[in-house]
Amino acid sequence: MALSVENLTKKYGNTIALSGVSxxxxxxxxxxxxxxxxxxxxxxxxxxxxxxxxTSGSVYLDNEEITNSRADVGMVFQQHNxxxxxxxxxxxxxxxxxxxxxxxxxxxxxxRDDRELALExxxxxxxxxxxxxKVSNMSGGQQQRVGIARALVQQPALLLADxxxxxxxxxxxxxVMTYFRETVKKRNLTTLASLHQVNIARxxxxxxxxxxxxxxxxxxxxxxxxxxxxxxxxxxxxTEELREGTESAEISESTQNGTTGIEANI
Amino acid sequence: xxxxxxxxxxxxxxxLLGENQEESAIKQQHAELKRTRLVRxxxxxxxxxxxxxxxxxxxxxxxFWSTEWIKYWPQFVDALAEYFPxxxxxxxxxxxxxxxxxxxxxxxxxxxxxxxxxxxxxxxxIMGAPLALLFxxxxxxxxxxxxxxxxxxxxxxxxxxxxxxVWALIYVPLGGITPVTATLAIGTDTIGxxxxxxxxxxxxxxxxxxxxxxxxxxxxxxxxTFGMVSQIVRPFIAWAMFILExxxxxxxxxxxxxxxxxxxxxxVEEQTFQLTNMMATILFIVxxxxxxxxxxxxxxxxxxxxxxxxxxxxxxRIVGFPKRMSDSVLK
Numbered sequence: 154m155a156l157s158v159e160n161l162t163k164k165y166g167n168t169i170a171l172s173g174v175s176x177x178x179x180x181x182x183x184x185x186x187x188x189x190x191x192x193x194x195x196x197x198x199x200x201x202x203x204x205x206x207x208t209s210g211s212v213y214l215d216n217e218e219i220t221n222s223r224a225d226v227g228m229v230f231q232q233h234n235x236x237x238x239x240x241x242x243x244x245x246x247x248x249x250x251x252x253x254x255x256x257x258x259x260x261x262x263x264x265r266d267d268r269e270l271a272l273e274x275x276x277x278x279x280x281x282x283x284x285x286x287k288v289s290n291m292s293g294g295q296q297q298r299v300g301i302a303r304a305l306v307q308q309p310a311l312l313l314a315d316x317x318x319x320x321x322x323x324x325x326x327x328x329v330m331t332y333f334r335e336t337v338k339k340r341n342l343t344t345l346a347s348l349h350q351v352n353i354a355r356x357x358x359x360x361x362x363x364x365x366x367x368x369x370x371x372x373x374x375x376x377x378x379x380x381x382x383x384x385x386x387x388x389x390x391x392t393e394e395l396r397e398g399t400e401s402a403e404i405s406e407s408t409q410n411g412t413t414g415i416e417a418n419i
Numbered sequence: 420x421x422x423x424x425x426x427x428x429x430x431x432x433x434x435l436l437g438e439n440q441e442e443s444a445i446k447q448q449h450a451e452l453k454r455t456r457l458v459r460x461x462x463x464x465x466x467x468x469x470x471x472x473x474x475x476x477x478x479x480x481x482x483f484w485s486t487e488w489i490k491y492w493p494q495f496v497d498a499l500a501e502y503f504p505x506x507x508x509x510x511x512x513x514x515x516x517x518x519x520x521x522x523x524x525x526x527x528x529x530x531x532x533x534x535x536x537x538x539x540x541x542x543x544x545i546m547g548a549p550l551a552l553l554f555x556x557x558x559x560x561x562x563x564x565x566x567x568x569x570x571x572x573x574x575x576x577x578x579x580x581x582x583x584x585v586w587a588l589i590y591v592p593l594g595g596i597t598p599v600t601a602t603l604a605i606g607t608d609t610i611g612x613x614x615x616x617x618x619x620x621x622x623x624x625x626x627x628x629x630x631x632x633x634x635x636x637x638x639x640x641x642x643x644t645f646g647m648v649s650q651i652v653r654p655f656i657a658w659a660m661f662i663l664e665x666x667x668x669x670x671x672x673x674x675x676x677x678x679x680x681x682x683x684x685x686x687v688e689e690q691t692f693q694l695t696n697m698m699a700t701i702l703f704i705v706x707x708x709x710x711x712x713x714x715x716x717x718x719x720x721x722x723x724x725x726x727x728x729x730x731x732x733x734x735x736r737i738v739g740f741p742k743r744m745s746d747s748v749l750k
Contacts, residue, residue, distance in 0.1 A: 202634050224636035234631030236649045247645055250637035258641055300631075307635055 154215040154310040155180045156201070156343055161210035163196050163367075170196040172367045174210070178343055178360060183334065185358030186347040187371075187386055192364040194347035198315045201345065202228045214311055224251035227304030229333075229346075231316035233296040237289040241280055241299045244288055245271040248306025267306070274302040277339070278332045294325030298332055305336060312337060314346035318353065326350070330357055351383060501694035520699040527684060527696070529703045535598060536680030536707065539673065540666040542602045547609025548659050552648075554610060555617030561629070562643055572618065578611030583669045587678060601678035605666050612665070616658045617651060624650040657722045660715040667711045671704055681707065 161174040171193045178184045186194045199205040201212055203222040212219045219226065227248075235244045249267040250258055257263065263271075275284050278298035288296055297317060304312055317333065318326035334357050337344045348354040354361070361378050363371035363386040371382050478484065506516035524530075557563050558571035581589075586604035593600050629646035637645065674682015681704050688697040 204630055204633060222633050222636050226634075226636075228631075228634040230627065230631060230634075232627050234627040234634075236628050236632070236645055238649050238652060247632060247637070248635050250632065250635050250641045250645070255638065255640045255644075258637075259644060303631075303635065 154343055156311055156345065157213045158197075158201070159211050159213070161197070161200060161212065162208050163193075163200060163205070164208045169367050171200075171207070174364070174367070174369055176362050176369060176372045178345060180343050181341040182360050183337060183344045183358055184346070184360040184362060185354045186345065186362045186364060187349075187351070187354060187383075188347075188364035189387060190349075193367040194364055195315055196367075197364070198228070198313050198345070198347055201311075202226055202313055204228075224248075224307045225310045227307045227309035227312045229297070229300045229304050229312070229314040229317045231319050233288075233293075233300045235288045235296060235299055235303070238287070240285050240287055241275060241291065241295075241302070242271060242284040244299050245274050245284075245302045245306050248274070248303040251307065270308070271302070271306050274305040275299075277305060277336050278302045292325070293321050294329055297321060297325075297329045301329070301333060301336065305340075309342065312342045312344045314344070316347055316349065319349060326353065333357075498694050502698040504695050519695055520702060523696045523699040524703055527700075529681065529684065529700065532679075532681045532684050533703060533707045536670045536674060536682065537667065537711070539598055539601045539605060539670040539678065539680060540663060540711075543605025543670070544609055544659065544663045544666050546602065546606035548613060548655075548662075550606075550610045551613035551617060552655060554614040555621060556643065556648065558614070558618045559621045559647075561621075561647070575611045575614040575618070578607055579615060581608075583608040583666075584672060584676065587673050587676065596673075596677045598679040601670065601673040604673065605669055608669065609662055609666065613658055613662045616662075617655060620651045620654045620658070621647065653722045657719040660718050664708075664712050664715045667708055671708070 156178040158177070159175050161171050162169070163171040174193070174197065186197060188194050196205060200207045201219065203219060203226070214226070236247065239247075243261075246261075246263055246267065248271065249263050253263050253267070272281065272284060275281050278301050280295060280298055280302065283291065283295065288299055291299070300317075314333070318329050321329060330353060333346075336342070346358075348358070355375065355378065358375060360374055361371065362369060363382065365386055370386050371378070504516040504519050505513055506518075507513050554571050554575055558568050558575065560568050562568070563571065583604045586607050587596055587601055590600035590603050593603070624647060628650060629642060632642045632646035670678075670680060671682050671685075674680040674684075675686050677683060677686070681700060685697060685700045685704070688694075688700055
């Protein structure tokens with residue numbers, strides 16, 4: 154399904170997090186939101202997922218307005234946000250909550266189809282053999298793949314990811330992103346991810362949305378994402394770092410803080 | 420201490436060395452330190468004197484100075500001999516006659532009485548724990564909006580402010596003080612105590628899993644169960660074990676006012692001046708309480724240390740028992 158965002162504004166008191174944000178993502182495209190910390194990336198994704206209410210403006214998924222958290226919008230979080238006490242399989246099954254009644258979900262009485270779906274999703278992210286393992290005993294990269302599996306079990310039409318690899322080491326980040334891309338391609342999912350590592354973003358994204366101070370600075374395909382555009386999004390100093398190489402971006406991947414960005418380590 | 424400068428030697432040294440700027444600074448600092456030390460000493464003495472006056476005043480209030488109880492001292496010594504009946508083992512080693520204790524424990528069926536005490540505590544805890552969980556959850560601001568959640572917190576506070584002994588009195592119309600009313604009293608107390616601990620635990624949970632579950636489109640009960648309750652399952656069991664420990668002690672004291680179990684035996688033996696038997700009962704209570712505490716503490720430390728805790732083999736469990744026992748007693 155195609156995503157269309159119209160004139161989205163979000164204010165926290167006097168702080169404007171988003172201001173008149175509008176863009177569209179065609180069905181099946183992998184779009185990436187770029188921007189410094191505080192540019193409004195997380196706010197945007199949270200609104201798209203119904204976790205935060207916009208001050209004004211609206212979000213449409215194939216002409217249907219999104220107002221609340223719903224099963225057909227899957228979300229992958231930077232800090233995984235899994236239920237640590239449960240196994241990978243049980244976490245994947247939480248993706249079925251929306252279509253399972255409270256008592257049935259409490260007693261683990263999901264339908265057979267849903268159970269197979271959960272295992273299939275774990276297989277997609279390469280964790281079928283670890284299905285019975287408790288999430289808290291897994292590595293960060295594995296946990297994030299469980300997070301992706303949970304989102305897949307929701308059978309989403311739109312997949313969102315808020316800095317999915319920001320708290321992972323470079324090689325886990327690569328693995329997670331590869332699984333991520335293969336999955337969304339296989340299922341033809343419309344995807345919107347915020348990524349602060351420009352090299353990863355360029356490698357995986359097809360469409361780009363550049364945010365600065367809550368406003369859209371850029372929207373277009375990879376071919377139009379020139380260094381000049383990046384300079385505009387990130388400001389002068391940052392772009393110089395980007396031109397020199399991508400080491401700084403790699404280092405920042407291991408920073409745990411939720412508000413990390415390239416700018417954070419310059 | 421610092422009388423150097425007052426002593427003749429000190430004065431002589433002062434004169435010999437002369438008094439330049441630096442030395443007068445030192446002296447000044449010295450005088451300053453001396454003064455603060457004096458002030459500290461004086462206030463410490465005042466504090467001690469205050470405590471002393473409070474102590475003497477309190478002793479007067481309880482009638483400590485009447486010599487009445489001193490007169491009974493020989494009787495206490497006699498009683499001690501009954502508490503701990505002496506016996507010569509092998510004709511030369513004097514020690515407490517454990518056989519007498521054992522005899523009473525067997526004849527009076529203390530194991531069965533302990534069973535009742537334990538049953539009161541267990542039934543009360545198991546009865547109260549789910550309600551404590553419910554109240555704890557409903558008292559949380561994320562679940563119940565702000566002013567309303569204080570209704571549940573308030574109920575828990577009120578319950579907590581009434582000791583379980585008084586709860587037993589409140590339940591007296593249900594047939595006097597019986598094991599049943601004692602169980603209800605402990606159950607009620609558990610709601611307040613455990614509920615309060617769970618409220619605190621719920622305050623500290625992460626938002627992450629809650630948002631994670633919300634994002635899947637789960638409904639509110641599902642978000643609460645999977646996002647919130649899942650995070651406090653371990654603390655819940657751990658705290659329930661801790662409350663069970665307390666409840667066993669409460670059950671003993673409820674027995675003393677007649678609710679059954681070891682407490683009743685204790686009262687009966689005391690009132691019939693069977694002091695050896697009374698001591699035997701006390702020792703049995705110690706045994707029971709320590710056993711429950713040990714089980715509870717082991718469970719809790721296991722739950723707190725997550726799955727990394729090594730499982731003890733049966734051999735280790737047997738061989739290591741004395742050490743663990745002493746560790747847990749001395750804790």
